[in-house]
Amino acid sequence: MSRKKHDGDTPTPRERFADAVGVSKEILLDTVLISCIGSREVTLENYKSILAYSDTAIRIQAKPRAVEIAGKRLELRCITKEMLYITGRIDRIGFLD
Amino acid sequence: MTLEQLVYYLKGSLTVQADSLYPERFLTVCMKRNLDIRDIRQLGERRLCMEMSIPAFRKIRPVCRRTRTRLTILKRRGLPFLLQRLRHRKFAFLGLLAAVLFLWYTTCHIMGITVIGNQRINTETVLEHLARSGVSMGKSTAGIDSDQIRNRMMRDLDQLAWVGINVSGSRIYVEIVERLEKPAAPDFSQPCHLIASKDGEILSIEAREGQTMVSVGSGVVAGDLLVSGLMDTDTGGFRTVHAWGDVYARTYYEKTEEYPLTFTEILETGEEKTRYSLKILNRTLPLFWGKIPYAQYSETTETAEYRLPLERLPSLWITKTVYREKYEQERTRQVSEALETARKELFDALLETVPPEAEILDRELTHTLTEQGAVLATARVVCKENIAEKSAVETEISIDKTAVLDYDRQKRI
Structure with a gap:
């Protein structure tokens, strides 16, 4: 019996389980956690790699989908294995297909 | 400077420029290997600039x-690079070491002792007692037991009512x-006379006890009996008393000096x-070399103390001595000029000998011309002062009780 592919519109069984037991979803699901402080700073935790980097757009490989941060004068202020800290004028944060 | 920046400065950091066809790949690999890079800026399409730690x-x-x-x-920044640049500059390190040692010495050792509040006790005496307890210039400030020193000083110095020892810095x-x-308090138990301490003319007598032996207007010389401690009255009989009181007299202070009309004057060049x-x-x-080049x-001398607001640093005294050259010159003067000089010099000298409690009644200056061409000036200060001085009564003298004192006889007549 083949596994049914999830459409992405409804919560997965894992998400439902995380909701049920009250565990942080980014840990249980191994997904990216994006935190913004206003429109000047953004922090990405639990990412995979950097796909593209320029001062107007940064693309980051993450689970479940790649993230694109667009803006002006973007800078990677801190880069570690677990966390990316980006500053600049952030106009848009989106997920890529 | 934030704490983070300070840590980066102490550890050292580099500003590097990375040129790569795939800068994202470079960043990803750096991230995977957990390399400490930060402040990544894009300088061009394939060029990045970033801060990086030395490891x-x-x-x-x-x-x-x-x-x-x-x-x-592009740039090296931080303490490790600074030390590397300075590693050949031994004297700079020696200077730094000397500065640190100097700071340590002046911080941990006594650099000054200030004694305040003493009037009768000599400052040197206080310093000497402090030195006995191990508190003197240059000694360590650590372990100064104020209570112990205070107790010791209170025990040793009788005139001390209280002493406080405060350590402020060094x-x-x-x-x-x-x-x-x-x-x-006057000791009234012992009989005594009042005698004249100076020559003078009696102006008033206030004898509170004893037999008055002089009258107002009479002249006395030093040592004359003014108020006697031996009394013999019809009602009280013979007895010895402690004579006391005030006897005011007009006294004279004189000084004579010769002022030649031709004299040698010492002037400044x-x-x-x-x-x-x-x-x-x-x-x-000393901040000078050689001797003073003047014969006369x-x-x-003026001494000024310089202190920084920091208590830990010692005081610096700068002594300024000005030497003025002088020469001798023969010159003549008029009598009036000599008298002016005499008035100033003689009265200044006389007023130093007059007791402070004496009241000055008059000042006179007389002069005569000598055959040698000089002015012989005499200054006189007339004062009113208490000349009564106590003198012990010889208790073992044989007293003829039948004898009548002169004063009593006069009184009876």
């Missing part, structure tokens, strides 16, 4: 090779409160030399 830079060579990146160091403040002096010397921690350092000179 990260040491590990980055394989990453560059793998991602075909060329690194260029300066010791010793605050002294002296015992109140007990006023000396106008040439002067100023010499400075430093004094710190009881050591004097006068000197005036």
Whole structure:
């Protein structure tokens, strides 16, 4: 019996389980956690790699989908294995297909 | 500077420029290897600029090779690079070491002792007692037991009522409160006379006890009996008393001096030399060479203390001595000029000998011309003062009780 592919519109069984037991979803699901402080700073935790980097757009490989941060004068202020800290004028944060 | 920046400064960091076909790949590999890079800025399409720690830079060579990146160091920053630049400058390090040692010495040792509040107790005595307890210039400030020193000083110095010892930085403040002096009460138990301490003319007599032997207007010489301690009255009989009271007399102070009309005057040439010397921690350092080039000179000295607001640093005294050249000149003067000089000099000298409690009634200056061409000036100060002085009564003298004192006889007549 083949596994049914999830459409992405409804919560997965894992998400439902995380909701049920009250565990942080980014840990249980191994997904990216994006935190913004206003429109000047953004922090990405639990990412995979950097796909593209320029001062107007940064693309980051993450689970479940790649993230694109667009803006002006973007800078990677801190880069570690677990966390990316980006500053600049952030106009848009989106997920890529 | 934030704490983070301080840590980066102490650890050292580099600003590097990375040229790569795939800068994202370079960043990803750096991230995977957990290399400490930060502040990444894009300088061009394929060029990045970033800050990097020294350990990260040491590990980055394989990453560059793998991602075909060329690194260029733009700037080195931090303490490790500064020390590397200064490693050949031994004297700079020695100076730094000397400065640290100096700071340590002046911080941990006594650099000054200030004694305040003492009037009768000599400051040197206080310092000597402090030195016995191990508190003196240059000694360590650690382990100063104020209570112990206070107890010891209170025990040794009788005139001390209280002493406070405060250590402020490397300066010791010793605050002294002296015992109140007990006023000396006259001892009325012993019989005594009042005799004249000086020559004079009696102006008033206020004898509170004893037999008055002189009358107002009479002249007395030093040693004359003014008020007797031996009394013999019809009602009380013979007895010895402690004579006391005030006997005011007109006294004279005189001084005579010869002022030649042709004399040698010492004048200043106008040439002067100023010499400075430093004094710190009881050591004097002259800031000049050679001797004073004048044969005759006068000197005036001024000492100024310089202190920084920091209590830990010792005081610096700068002594300024001005030497003024002088020369001798023969000159003549008029009688009036000689008298002016005499008036000033003689009265100044006389007023120093007049007791402060005496009241000055008059001043006179008389003069005569001598055959040698000089003015013989005599200055006289007339005063009113108490000349009564106590003198012990010889108790073992044989007294003829039948004898009648002169004063009593006069009174009876």
